[in-house]
Amino acid sequence: MNVYDKAYELAKALKESEEAKLMKAAKQAADADPEAKGMLDDFRERQNFLQQKMMAGEEPSAEDMEKMNKLYEVITLNPLIGKLLEAERRFAVVFEDVNRIMSDVLKSIVD
Secondary structure (H helix, E strand, O other): HHHHHHHHHHHHHHHHHHHHHHHHHHHHHHHHOOOHHHHHHHHHHHHHHHHHHOOOOOOOOOOHHHHHHHHHHHHHHOHHHHHHHHHEEEEEEEHHHHHHHHHHHHHHHHH
């Protein structure tokens, strides 16, 4: 058994999963709608800005977090964006589960 071959198989399985297909289709649909794309791009930009602040050791203010939560509520009212965010969440769950399984293997090797 070649570990690298199995890793590529896993990558292919993730890419071909129902969750990945739904996420890709939802992204294409949102990107095709100028209003949805603009709203989503703005949200992602603000989200990245807050993440950069946190990575730099700065804690976002309660006001910043409240603004992001309200913005999230507003953009998810757009059906294309809501569908995309839900598809991203579902794919993230699968990805995190696979990552946890891999991490458990590493723990069993070093324990």
